[in-house]
Amino acid sequence: MMTDLIKNVREWALRLGNGIIDLASLATVMIDEVYRLFEALAVLASRYGWALTPSIDVPVILVLAAAARDSKAPHHAIYRLVCEHLRDNDWFHLHRIVEEMRDYSIVTPRRFKIVRDCVGTMSRHGERGYNAANLVVPTLFAQIDGMLTEFATEVGIDRWASNKNKRALRSEFERVTYRFDQPALELLFDVLFAPAKPGVEQDRRKLNRHKILHGEWLAYGRVEHVLRTLLIVDFVGYVVEEHRQRSAAHDWDDPVTAKSQISKMLSENFVAGAAEIARRRLMDRASILPQFALPSVSPFHHSEGAGTTENGLYLPG
Numbered sequence: 001m002m003t004d005l006i007k008n009v010r011e012w013a014l015r016l017g018n019g020i021i022d023l024a025s026l027a028t029v030m031i032d033e034v035y036r037l038f039e040a041l042a043v044l045a046s047r048y049g050w051a052l053t054p055s056i057d058v059p060v061i062l063v064l065a066a067a068a069r070d071s072k073a074p075h076h077a078i079y080r081l082v083c084e085h086l087r088d089n090d091w092f093h094l095h096r097i098v099e100e101m102r103d104y105s106i107v108t109p110r111r112f113k114i115v116r117d118c119v120g121t122m123s124r125h126g127e128r129g130y131n132a133a134n135l136v137v138p139t140l141f142a143q144i145d146g147m148l149t150e151f152a153t154e155v156g157i158d159r160w161a162s163n164k165n166k167r168a169l170r171s172e173f174e175r176v177t178y179r180f181d182q183p184a185l186e187l188l189f190d191v192l193f194a195p196a197k198p199g200v201e202q203d204r205r206k207l208n209r210h211k212i213l214h215g216e217w218l219a220y221g222r223v224e225h226v227l228r229t230l231l232i233v234d235f236v237g238y239v240v241e242e243h244r245q246r247s248a249a250h251d252w253d254d255p256v257t258a259k260s261q262i263s264k265m266l267s268e269n270f271v272a273g274a275a276e277i278a279r280r281r282l283m284d285r286a287s288i289l290p291q292f293a294l295p296s297v298s299p300f301h302h303s304e305g306a307g308t309t310e311n312g313l314y315l316p317g
Contacts, residue, residue: 038179040065045183048078049191049206050228053184053235054259055097058266060085079224086227094227097234104237105244106147114143115233122226134221140229141209144192144236151240161193175252176242176260178267184235192232 044064045051052061067073067081086094098115101107107115118136125132152160152169160169170189177185196210207225211217238259245256255261 038182040069041180041183042186044068044078045187048075049187050078050082051184051187051231051235053231053238054180054262054266055100055231055234055238057085057093058262061266082227083224094230098230101234101237104241106151106240107233107237111143111146114139115230118226119230122223125223131221133223133226134218137207137220137225137229138212140226140233141192141207141212144188144229144233145209147233147236147240148193151243155243163195166193172243173239176246176255177239178263180263180266181235181239184232188232188235 041052041061048068050064052064064078064081068078098119101115102112118139121136122132124130148160148169151172152158152165155169155172157165157168157172159165166189170185173185173188191206191208193209196208196216198214198216207220207228208217212220238257242255242257242260246252249256255264
């Protein structure tokens with residue numbers, strides 16, 4: 001079953017990319033799943049520690065939710081689904097997600113370089129016993145922490161990590177997010193930055209800043225945790241960008257950025273939202289795709305002596 005799901009992910013993602021979309025077939029599948037979609041996404045976050053963002057292709061969101069809900073797959077199978085999608089076409093989808101972080105004002109050029117360097121560092125992961133993920137995950141956590149601190153200061157919240165102020169910061173996120181974003185919100189505030197007691201063992205799938213940065217949990221050095229943390233960087237970036245733009249416009253009612261519009265559509269009417277997103281992608285394809293040209297070197301497949309292009313993103317297979 002998991003193999004069939006992976007094939008469906010690839011097939012639907014290819015159709016989206018090529019602009020050849022059978023909306024009737026897609027809607028038929030969605031109608032069967034939509035009424036339980038959000039419960040399934042919550043399961044994906046709570047059981048498997050994955051939270052999705054609007055940067056992920058809509059058909060992939062559906063397949064992941066269905067897999068989490070129906071198959072009761074083991075953790076490695078869900079990771080395989082996420083990884084196989086991001087791996088498709090020489091990791092093109094992850095390359096796209098990271099490149100789009102340039103559009104987030106909170107991801108400054110220096111922060112973007114750190115994120116890109118983190119992914120580039122993964123080109124040596126596993127070589128001669130070298131575990132690059134042990135370095136990359138804490139570095140990405142530091143970037144998330146820095147972005148949250150900057151944003152908290154911007155909205156007048158000091159020492160945001162305290163329980164009271166953390167709730168205040170979360171409420172600012174909730175001003176511009178929708179039901180689709182709820183699992184990511186919970187993963188960010190209730191798992192990554194949740195209080196942790198010294199000596200109390202942490203679930204290995206629930207990345208916790210305190211446990212990692214204080215050296216209490218040392219088993220986080222895996223590619224899946226790098227991918228999971230990168231998605232949280234993407235989530236924070238997109239939400240802060242939406243918040244800043246609505247604040248500048250003095251209008252909190254309607255989404256401004258494209259990703260916020262996707263989240264709202266998926267939250268209010270998944271089937272109609274998916275159809276509208278597909279229509280927009282068909283119209284925008286000619287102008288969008290050239291921005292995400294593939295690097296000349298396969299980014300997540302390392303061989304001895306291989307290197308990276310200037311913008312290449314590189315992780316092991």
